[in-house]
Amino acid sequence: MPVDYHLHSQFSGDSKTTLEAICHTAVERGIAEIAITDHMDYSYPDMRPDHQIANIDDYFDTIARYQERYKGVLTIRTGIEIGMEPHHLASCDAFLKQYPFDFVIGSIHECCGLPVSRAVYFENKTKEQAYETYYSAVLECVKAFDNFDVIGHLDYCKRYYPGEYTSGDHFIAQPIVEELFRTLIAKGKGIEVNTSGFRHVSQMCMPHYDILALYRQMGGTRITIGSDSHVAEYVGFHSEDTAERLKQLGFDHISTFEQRVEKKLSL
Ligand SMILES: [Zn+2]
Ligand SMILES: [Zn+2]
Numbered sequence: 012m013p014v015d016y017h018l019h020s021q022f023s024g025d026s027k028t029t030l031e032a033i034c035h036t037a038v039e040r041g042i043a044e045i046a047i048t049d050h051m052d053y054s055y056p057d058m059r060p061d062h063q064i065a066n067i068d069d070y071f072d073t074i075a076r077y078q079e080r081y082k083g084v085l086t087i088r089t090g091i092e093i094g095m096e097p098h099h100l101a102s103c104d105a106f107l108k109q110y111p112f113d114f115v116i117g118s119i120h121e122c123c124g125l126p127v128s129r130a131v132y133f134e135n136k137t138k139e140q141a142y143e144t145y146y147s148a149v150l151e152c153v154k155a156f157d158n159f160d161v162i163g164h165l166d167y168c169k170r171y172y173p174g175e176y177t178s179g180d181h182f183i184a185q186p187i188v189e190e191l192f193r194t195l196i197a198k199g200k201g202i203e204v205n206t207s208g209f210r211h212v213s214q215m216c217m218p219h220y221d222i223l224a225l226y227r228q229m230g231g232t233r234i235t236i237g238s239d240s241h242v243a244e245y246v247g248f249h250s251e252d253t254a255e256r257l258k259q260l261g262f263d264h265i266s267t268f269e270q271r272v273e274k275k276l277s278l
Contacts, residue, residue, distance in 0.1 A: 013250040016046040017237020022070045023049040024061035032243035040247045044086040052094030053102045054121040090114035097151045107158045114268035117159030122148045146187040164205040164217040181219035192229045201233025206249040227261045
């Protein structure tokens with residue numbers, strides 16, 4: 012039952028991977044369903060050139076062709092990873108209302124106008140301040156915005172923190188994370204498990220298993236699995252063992268989406 016609900020292709024400015032390569036690899040690896048989720052970032056001060064889809068109509072048309080080509084072999088959903096910041100939410104909403112996406116990941120890549128992926132974000136901040144500022148921005152977006160299905164790579168800042176990573180870092184700012192989960196659950200929104208973390212210094216998915224357990228204990232059930240692959244080689248990366256781990260943590264299904272409606276895949 013492996014799935015991959017976070018994939019970048021040639022339509023993201025930061026990927027050159029063709030849909031053919033993604034679909035071919037997915038089938039080869041026995042993946043039943045994928046969602047293409049290319050980037051559209053509304054970030055300060057302008058849209059990030061490497062995080063946007065240049066031709067959205069071409070994006071829909073091309074995915075539709077592959078849906079037809081792989082019919083009965085691989086289910087392909089048309090998703091998007093929308094980059095959010097609190098002051099750009101109206102633009103995100105207007106964009107999303109124009110197109111019939113199956114699935115929307117809401118991700119925060121920029122915080123207080125700074126890219127979290129660059130050292131400048133962490134300058135003059137302790138590790139605690141960097142994490143708290145990031146989670147607070149996520150919380151602010153989640154409180155003010157409804158047009159997403161899951162929040163992407165929740166503890167994204169751990170991937171880029173330039174200092175030492177320690178195994179307890181995911182407990183930083185837990186009260187904010189708890190408020191975030193209460194808000195998401197009340198709104199019927201979910202989170203993703205982003206397995207790209209297994210490729211980075213923490214050697215752990217985003218968010219950490221302990222945080223996934225907290226989400227489940229608080230009543231969270233809506234969860235997707237995605238590799239955040241920008242190259243075909245990582246399609247389905249750790250999908251199967253992550254699903255197994257979710258089962259152990261008490262989840263009885265993972266979520267897939269068609270036309271923004273959740274479909275449950277039993278674990
Ligand atoms: Zn992202
Ligand atoms: Zn991504």
